[in-house]
Amino acid sequence: MGTRTWLVLAALVGATGCSGLKTYPNEASKNVHVSTQVDPKVRAALHVHEVTGACTSRYQGTLALDRPALDVGIAAEQPTYLVVSFDTSSFMAGSRSTSVGTLIQPRAGYEYELAVSYRQDIYNVALREIDRRKGVSRELPRRPMTGC
Amino acid sequence: MKWSLLAPGAALLGACAIQHPQTAEEFRQYVPGATFGKVQTFEVNRPFREVAKTFQAKAPECLNIAVRTVETSNTSSTNILTTYKPTVLVSEKKAELHVQHSLKGNVIVPGKPPEGGDYYVVADATPLDRNRTRIDIYGPSIGANTLVRAITGWATGENVGCPDMTKR
Numbered sequence: 495m496g497t498r499t500w501l502v503l504a505a506l507v508g509a510t511g512c513s514g515l516k517t518y519p520n521e522a523s524k525n526v527h528v529s530t531q532v533d534p535k536v537r538a539a540l541h542v543h544e545v546t547g548a549c550t551s552r553y554q555g556t557l558a559l560d561r562p563a564l565d566v567g568i569a570a571e572q573p574t575y576l577v578v579s580f581d582t583s584s585f586m587a588g589s590r591s592t593s594v595g596t597l598i599q600p601r602a603g604y605e606y607e608l609a610v611s612y613r614q615d616i617y618n619v620a621l622r623e624i625d626r627r628k629g630v631s632r633e634l635p636r637r638p639m640t641g642c
Numbered sequence: 643m644k645w646s647l648l649a650p651g652a653a654l655l656g657a658c659a660i661q662h663p664q665t666a667e668e669f670r671q672y673v674p675g676a677t678f679g680k681v682q683t684f685e686v687n688r689p690f691r692e693v694a695k696t697f698q699a700k701a702p703e704c705l706n707i708a709v710r711t712v713e714t715s716n717t718s719s720t721n722i723l724t725t726y727k728p729t730v731l732v733s734e735k736k737a738e739l740h741v742q743h744s745l746k747g748n749v750i751v752p753g754k755p756p757e758g759g760d761y762y763v764v765a766d767a768t769p770l771d772r773n774r775t776r777i778d779i780y781g782p783s784i785g786a787n788t789l790v791r792a793i794t795g796w797a798t799g800e801n802v803g804c805p806d807m808t809k810r
Binding site for chain 1: 806809
């Protein structure tokens with residue numbers, strides 16, 4: 495994993511079709527609620543990486559964020575690196591991909607809201623932790639892998 | 643292998659390639675007279691301290707990034723890594739946001755860029771009164787539209803999202 499929180503890749507021409515992506519099983523209890531608002535030509539996706547220690551990770555899979563709301567199950571009490579990617583492509587500009595990642599260690603009994611938006615080349619990825627029992631929530635700052 | 647003289651779309655860098663402003667102040671002096679330079683000035687109905695706080699929060703979050711640009715065709719290929727470096731300086735009378743960038747890969751930039759890379763965009767916020775702030779943004783007239791829109795959103799507080807730096 496690079497030293498920077500975000501890696502942006504602009505593949506202007508000649509992007510290959512070999513993505514290597516697989517579908518995230520999404521079998522754990524649904525504790526992360528993702529809301530997505532993106533421009534029509536933008537493809538957003540959530541990539542889940544299990545943090546295996548010493549700041550190394552294992553890719554678990556990807557879910558397309560192609561609907562306004564999606565519930566995702568992330569293993570509680572286990573560090574996970576979530577990456578949201580935004581892909582665009584056009585005939586003139588080629589394909590471009592921007593991604594942002596953050597570490598999360600979901601606490602048992604808590605829920606999380608991941609708000610994802612991409613409008614007119616400006617994007618937002620915000621993560622909140624919600625304690626339903628106390629009716630309180632807090633925004634979680636973005637945590638890069640380098641901070642682990 | 644194709645060697646690019648300058649980063650695509652970074653027109654102001656072209657003008658700066660030989661004459662590199664070495665400081666933000668030199669960049670402010672340089673931009674108004676540059677062929678592809680542009681200075682935008684506007685006021686926002688927001689206290690100076692809030693604008694400064696937003697610059698401090700969003701610049702490192704959004705602009706501490708690298709963009710890799712890959713172009714391939716039958717006869718050539720280009721692979722350039724552009725690394726951005728944001729700096730925010732805040733005093734009682736001014737908040738400064740400096741965005742520098744440096745290029746690596748098969749690209750030739752003549753001259754000596756300053757430490758941290760060439761100045762790309764500089765935005766200044768100065769207080770007008772308790773609730774109004776003046777914003778001055780120095781940068782290229784083309785090639786930095788998304789970044790300038792993002793900085794404008796941070797200043798107004800209306801949109802604090804990050805710019806997609808693959809889009810110019």
